[in-house]
Amino acid sequence: MNGPHSNGKTDEELAALLRETFAERESQADQLPAATSSAPNADPGRARRRLSPVVLAAAAVALVLGAVIIVRQAAEPPSAVPLPAASSTPEAGGPATPSAGTASTPAPTTDEVRIWAATIKGILEREPGTAPGAPVYVLDAPHQGAGGGKPVRGEPFTPAQQDAIAAALRPGVTLKWIAQRPAADDPCGPDAGGPYVMVGPIVRKDGHAEVGVNIWRGCLAARWLTFRLDQNATDWRITGTVGPEAVA
Secondary structure, eight states: OOOOOTTSOOHHHHHHHHHHHHHHOGGGGGGHHHHHOOOTTOOHHHHHHHHHHHHHHHHHHHHHHHHHHHHHHHHSOOOOOOOOOOOOSOOTTSOOOOOTTSSOOOOOOOHHHHHHHHHHHHHHHHSOOOOTTOEEEEESSOEETTTSSOOEEOSOOOHHHHHHHHHHHTTTOEEEEESSOOOOSSTTSTTOOOOEEEEEEEEEETTEEEEEEEEESSTTSEEEEEEEEEEOSSSEEEEEEOSOOEEO
């Protein structure tokens, strides 16, 4: 039979509607002919009767597919736009980020550096015998009691202080910094090495400075004393000694 359905559409109208629906969806277009065609020479009434359940089933599939497509399109979020990468370059007018190691701090030239340099130079002049150009080994920390008595090691010179003291004595004196005087098989022998110089801490008194110092070049070339130093317009100079002076 070819009557209208409850929705007012005939089988042929429903078939045409489904064909239009499937034509809009290319992925399902090739399924329509197989679902709605009938065998040749078949009874027209029978074909129409078979068409109704097929048409209804296809319509249900189309409705489901359409709902899925609509839901999928609604659920898909918009494509995310990547944010620009953060820049390490400071903004114009802002503080610049300092880079490590771009410049070295100059060695300090303080009163203490000048006083210790003058003390080392003074003991070398007072106990001559160092060959020109030969290194002078200086202990790398001031020692309490360096001018006489049992020495006690103090706070080491900083690398900047060592560099500044050495620079103040060049070119006439070449310093080598050591932690302690090396032990010798015969400390009084001619090959005892050296000279080894030990300076003490700076003691300031009544506008001048006092520094204990000793030099060792073997048992017959050693001296212990305390220098007095006074400041002139630009530097410190030795003006005498304070207390006893021991010589070996």
